[in-house]
Amino acid sequence: MGFFSVLGDFFQILKHTFRQVFKRPFTYFYPFEDREYPERTRGRHIHVRKSCTACAQCVRICPVVAIRMDKEDKKYEKDCALYFDYTRCVFCGLCVQACKFEALFHTPVVDMSEGDREDLIYGPEKIETLDREPLKWRGRRFR
Amino acid sequence: MSPDILEDAMELWFGPQHVSAHGWATKLTLVGDYVVECDPNAGYFHRSAEKVLEYKNFRQGALILERMCMLEAFLAEYPYVAAVEKIAEIEVPERAKVMRTIMMEMSRLHSIQFWWGQFNAELGFFTMALWPWVDREYSLDAFEELTGSRHTVSYSTPGGVKYDFTEKSMKQLNRALDRFEDRLPKFRDMQMGSPTFRARTENIGLYDVKQGLKWGLSGPPMKACGIPMDLRKDDPDPNLAYDMVDWEVPITENPEHPGQSDALDRMEQRFAEAETACEIIKQLIPQIPEGPIIDPKARGKANRLPEGEAYARVEGTRGITTLWLKTQDKAQTAYRAKIRGPCIASYYALKDLVPGSKFADFIVIFGSLDPYPGWWDR
Numbered sequence: 001m002g003f004f005s006v007l008g009d010f011f012q013i014l015k016h017t018f019r020q021v022f023k024r025p026f027t028y029f030y031p032f033e034d035r036e037y038p039e040r041t042r043g044r045h046i047h048v049r050k051s052c053t054a055c056a057q058c059v060r061i062c063p064v065v066a067i068r069m070d071k072e073d074k075k076y077e078k079d080c081a082l083y084f085d086y087t088r089c090v091f092c093g094l095c096v097q098a099c100k101f102e103a104l105f106h107t108p109v110v111d112m113s114e115g116d117r118e119d120l121i122y123g124p125e126k127i128e129t130l131d132r133e134p135l136k137w138r139g140r141r142f143r
Numbered sequence: 144m145s146p147d148i149l150e151d152a153m154e155l156w157f158g159p160q161h162v163s164a165h166g167w168a169t170k171l172t173l174v175g176d177y178v179v180e181c182d183p184n185a186g187y188f189h190r191s192a193e194k195v196l197e198y199k200n201f202r203q204g205a206l207i208l209e210r211m212c213m214l215e216a217f218l219a220e221y222p223y224v225a226a227v228e229k230i231a232e233i234e235v236p237e238r239a240k241v242m243r244t245i246m247m248e249m250s251r252l253h254s255i256q257f258w259w260g261q262f263n264a265e266l267g268f269f270t271m272a273l274w275p276w277v278d279r280e281y282s283l284d285a286f287e288e289l290t291g292s293r294h295t296v297s298y299s300t301p302g303g304v305k306y307d308f309t310e311k312s313m314k315q316l317n318r319a320l321d322r323f324e325d326r327l328p329k330f331r332d333m334q335m336g337s338p339t340f341r342a343r344t345e346n347i348g349l350y351d352v353k354q355g356l357k358w359g360l361s362g363p364p365m366k367a368c369g370i371p372m373d374l375r376k377d378d379p380d381p382n383l384a385y386d387m388v389d390w391e392v393p394i395t396e397n398p399e400h401p402g403q404s405d406a407l408d409r410m411e412q413r414f415a416e417a418e419t420a421c422e423i424i425k426q427l428i429p430q431i432p433e434g435p436i437i438d439p440k441a442r443g444k445a446n447r448l449p450e451g452e453a454y455a456r457v458e459g460t461r462g463i464t465t466l467w468l469k470t471q472d473k474a475q476t477a478y479r480a481k482i483r484g485p486c487i488a489s490y491y492a493l494k495d496l497v498p499g500s501k502f503a504d505f506i507v508i509f510g511s512l513d514p515y516p517g518w519w520d521r
Contacts, residue, residue: 040291
């Protein structure tokens with residue numbers, strides 16, 4: 001190994017180092033920024049009560065018994081209230097496929113950690129609304 | 144073995160807390176630096192999957208199977224789906240067959256990429272652990288774009304597949320393949336050219352075809368001995384599209400010890416497997432036919448199955464994965480399901496394979512067989 005080849009390697013390393021200086025970091029400044037999730041991401045659900053017919057197909061297909069329904073709680077003519085237990089849910093997507101009335105969807109919201117286990121059981125108020133716009137700040141980089 | 148030697152013997156539990164022992168424990172008897180006895184213990188990863196399958200209906204069952212081995216989720220869930228299709232006599236559309244095959248080969252590629260990094264990490268060659276894992280991220284991106292999940296894909300269902308290819312998911316798939324094919328020769332040179340790696344794997348964990356058959360090995364550990372045994376060729380599944388592709392069973396023959404394989408041969412065999420997987424996918428992508436991705440009657444047929452039993456198997460990344468399913472008439476759940484994972488054979492092969500080798504070689508032998516605890520504990 002001659003002097004010039006070592007020098008060549010040295011410049012090669014310097015080139016890589018300088019290139020990295022002017023590049024953006026690969027990491028995200030989580031939780032203030034996050035990567036962009038694909039459209040099909042199986043995150044937390046959203047229940048559209050207006051089109052729900054209380055057919056209970058989602059409750060039947062759920063392999064981990066994470067969904068409970070309350071047929072007495074009616075907002076519209078046929079609908080029902082759904083309770084999602086996210087301590088049990090495995091995000092398999094079977095409930096969304098079982099729904100024939102376009103009343104249940106996945107959202108790209110996947111960060112749903114809570115300090116209390118009870119807070120992970122989403123009642124009708126929580127499952128019908130998104131507390132924040134999921135794509136509002138996704139994929140945006142502040143640096 | 145004379146009793147004098149065993150006087151100084153020391154019993155050592157490798158696992159279940161060891162970093163490399165993710166869900167398994169092996170009792171080793173050591174004399175100095177040499178292993179004289181190896182006692183593999185199963186049961187640390189038991190999740191009673193077979194019993195759980197008796198309580199899940201036929202559309203939920205595949206979810207349990209894919210959790211057996213999440214590294215090859217597309218391949219792992221297939222035997223259950225195939226068994227249900229056999230009993231219910233469900234026909235699969237052509238498009239679904241090709242899509243299943245593509246994703247199963249992609250799953251094989253992903254599993255090999257993960258194993259490659261894992262094996263090197265166990266050897267302490269950490270550069271070659273992280274580089275394949277970078278490529279693995281691209282495969283995972285392709286899975287996420289197609290199915291919405293990185294590991295628990297939930298893709299195959301009785302009668303077809305759940306998610307159709309989109310333009311973006313196709314792009315991700317091609318990107319992952321191109322990147323891997325582009326970088327494979329360079330990585331291979333780095334891996335095989337490393338004198339430390341060669342010294343640690345050459346002639347380590349040597350066994351011949353006869354021993355392999357006795358232990359019940361299948362897949363890459365057998366193909367590394369030069370035996371072209373592959374279910375994709377020997378017993379092609381009519382619901383998969385391997386007959387549409389022109390390919391050869393990858394084998395590794397080492398002229399230094401013909402009919403035998405060591406850890407290095409098994410590494411080379413995995414490279415050949417990955418190349419074949421890329422080749423199959425590249426040939427299948429232009430051949431995807433138009434049409435539905437699922438049989439519309441399948442959902443009704445899979446709700447209640449007639450009385451019957453079926454045996455389905457698939458050539459997984461680690462060997463042959465089989466499932467036997469028995470149903471009663473008009474049943475909503477299985478009467479009995481029996482899973483036979485490929486790794487139970489390779490795990491108990493350690494009993495004969497390890498004694499006589501050095502303690503440091505134990506993890507090399509174990510890692511080169513590509514074991515996954517989910518497959519032997521079920």
